[in-house]
Amino acid sequence: MSALLDTIATIRREVCALHAELTRYELVVWTAGNVSARVPGHDLMVIKPSGVSYDALTPELMVVTDLQGVPVAGDGDGAWGNPDLSPSSDTAAHAYVYRNMPDVGGVVHTHSTYATAWAARGEPIPCVLTMMGDEFGGTIPVGPFALIGDDSIGRGIVDTLRASHSPAVLMQNHGPFTIGKDARSAVKAAVMCEEVARTVHISRQLGEPLPIDAGQIESLYSRYQNVYGR
Numbered sequence: 620m621s622a623l624l625d626t627i628a629t630i631r632r633e634v635c636a637l638h639a640e641l642t643r644y645e646l647v648v649w650t651a652g653n654v655s656a657r658v659p660g661h662d663l664m665v666i667k668p669s670g671v672s673y674d675a676l677t678p679e680l681m682v683v684t685d686l687q688g689v690p691v692a693g694d695g696d697g698a699w700g701n702p703d704l705s706p707s708s709d710t711a712a713h714a715y716v717y718r719n720m721p722d723v724g725g726v727v728h729t730h731s732t733y734a735t736a737w738a739a740r741g742e743p744i745p746c747v748l749t750m751m752g753d754e755f756g757g758t759i760p761v762g763p764f765a766l767i768g769d770d771s772i773g774r775g776i777v778d779t780l781r782a783s784h785s786p787a788v789l790m791q792n793h794g795p796f797t798i799g800k801d802a803r804s805a806v807k808a809a810v811m812c813e814e815v816a817r818t819v820h821i822s823r824q825l826g827e828p829l830p831i832d833a834g835q836i837e838s839l840y841s842r843y844q845n846v847y848g849r
């Protein structure tokens with residue numbers, strides 16, 4: 620049990636710290652965005668509390684839930700988190716992803732401006748930048764319109780991302796959700812998603828961006844995923 624408590628304490632620190640990246644890269648306003656991480660080897664996840672300012676977040680305020688999104692009380696000494704706080708309102712979507720994508724260790728949701736502008740139009744972001752080939756392996760897809768409150772958003776994320784290399788999906792009229800092998804990777808995908816959404820939008824103001832050949836996209840993706848940074 621103490622090994623699990625140590626693991627949860629570490630993940631709470633990581634998840635808390637990663638929320639500072641959302642503000643650093645200006646991906647969120649007010650409290651509208653969230654990071655979660657799976658607790659490896661357990662049917663548990665750690666996510667931010669709902670409606671708490673980013674600058675007020677501390678590791679102790681992170682909420683531990685099961686993979687149905689239900690907060691867990693732990694051993695009653697408060698070591699698993701503050702039982703008085705509700706988990707993020709997007710918890711059900713994060714939990715659905717963890718239940719259905721076993722290799723995913725982190726999930727991020729933002730309403731970052733340019734990516735959400737594409738989502739509002741329901742338009743996938745075409746792969747016209749080498750950075751997109753590297754990180755997304757092609758187009759960033761659009762997921763269905765879905766309301767918060769049940770598994771609809773999670774199902775839309777999983778169904779869309781299973782059919783794609785992309786770790787990012789633009790949920791229609793809502794905003795981006797990103798996944799990664801861990802929470803840091805999912806945050807990186809959220810940062811990259813906003814960056815390419817902005818660049819492709821600006822490019823379009825100048826004319827029609829040039830497509831990249833599918834074979835070249837595969838080469839970019841393969842090098843970046845398997846060689847870059849090793």
Ligand SMILES: O=C(CO)[C@@H](O)[C@H](O)COP(=O)(O)O
Nearest residue numbers: 650651652653669670707708
């Ligand atoms: O999209 C929405 C609400 O429509 C959410 O992303 C919330 O804005 C997230 O807030 P928290 O519950 O995580 O504080």
